[in-house]
Amino acid sequence: MGGWLLPDTEMSFRLSPQQEEFRDTARKFARDVLTDVAAECERTGAPVSADVRRKMGELGFLGINIPEQYGGLGGGKIDSLIVLEELAKISPAAAFPVFESNCGPTQTLLYAAPEWLKKKILPQVCSGDYMVSVAMSEPDTGTAMTDLTTRAERKGDKLVINGTKRWCSGAGYSEGYVLYCRLEDKPGGAGVGAVFLRKTRLASALAARKNSWGFTAFTTPKSIWITSRSRLKTSLSPPAVCAT
Numbered sequence: 295m296g297g298w299l300l301p302d303t304e305m306s307f308r309l310s311p312q313q314e315e316f317r318d319t320a321r322k323f324a325r326d327v328l329t330d331v332a333a334e335c336e337r338t339g340a341p342v343s344a345d346v347r348r349k350m351g352e353l354g355f356l357g358i359n360i361p362e363q364y365g366g367l368g369g370g371k372i373d374s375l376i377v378l379e380e381l382a383k384i385s386p387a388a389a390f391p392v393f394e395s396n397c398g399p400t401q402t403l404l405y406a407a408p409e410w411l412k413k414k415i416l417p418q419v420c421s422g423d424y425m426v427s428v429a430m431s432e433p434d435t436g437t438a439m440t441d442l443t444t445r446a447e448r449k450g451d452k453l454v455i456n457g458t459k460r461w462c463s464g465a466g467y468s469e470g471y472v473l474y475c476r477l478e479d480k481p482g483g484a485g486v487g488a489v490f491l492r493k494t495r496l497a498s499a500l501a502a503r504k505n506s507w508g509f510t511a512f513t514t515p516k517s518i519w520i521t522s523r524s525r526l527k528t529s530l531s532p533p534a535v536c537a538t
């Protein structure tokens with residue numbers, strides 16, 4: 295008979311044997327490799343090297359909940375958080391590629407990007423050759439994304455983006471950016487979508503670094519001024535990720 299606090303239920307909060315094995319692999323990698331990497335990142339202020347990112351990719355850490363057809367392991371969100379927790383215990387900055395590849399902008403790409411873009415970018419993210427950052431926050435827009443003002447407009451075959459972003463972790467380092475902006479002049483969230491920009495397309499001026507404890511190695515700049523003119527390759531209708 296079920297107790298008062300623990301009614302009979304099929305729900306289990308235990309990790310499966312595979313999840314435990316994956317957690318142990320992550321814990322060992324964190325202790326054996328990331329401790330020195332984190333110390334070096336804190337000392338130099340540089341993010342984790344491409345080599346370390348590729349090692350994370352080889353272990354499957356960068357595509358845990360990305361479907362296999364895009365180079366990931368096809369696991370679940372809990373699986374990715376188990377690994378992220380083990381790495382972030384050592385250093386949030388050193389764990390950042392795992393966060394961005396599993397929980398951040400790649401999920402937006404999976405949800406709303408055109409198929410060709412997913413096929414082009416996601417396998418490279420999973421292997422550690424490519425990192426994608428997210429630019430959501432603005433000087434007057436934090437949690438309430440419905441207030442954002444950065445605007446993307448079609449001008450002929452070009453997409454012109456104007457606005458100011460802040461706190462884009464990895465700005466200036468990451469190869470790609472999912473940039474949230476207003477695609478239509480509709481109130482609230484109705485006109486909001488995203489644009490995928492490669493670093494070379496991002497005409498950005500990085501203001502003074504704003505460092506956070508434990509996050510020194512990942513720049514979260516105060517402001518990035520965006521004025522980009524890119525050739526538009528997809529339609530411009532929210533909530534799609536427009537590709538340039």
Ligand SMILES: Cc1cc2nc3c(=O)[nH]c(=O)nc-3n(C[C@H](O)[C@H](O)[C@H](O)COP(=O)(O)OP(=O)(O)OC[C@H]3O[C@@H](n4cnc5c(N)ncnc54)[C@H](O)[C@@H]3O)c2cc1C
Nearest residue numbers: 427428429430431435436437438460461462463506509514
């Ligand atoms: C280390 C670090 C890294 C970051 N990296 C990135 C990044 O890579 N890219 C990026 O775009 N941003 C990034 N951010 C910004 C982050 O995602 C949040 O957008 C930001 O911290 C919240 O904005 P704010 O501080 O102005 O708080 P506010 O938005 O002002 O929120 C303050 C409080 O009010 C509440 N609140 C606000 N609006 C509402 C509402 N409409 N209804 C109910 N409650 C509300 C919030 O829940 C919160 O408790 C980062 C932040 C940090 C600290």
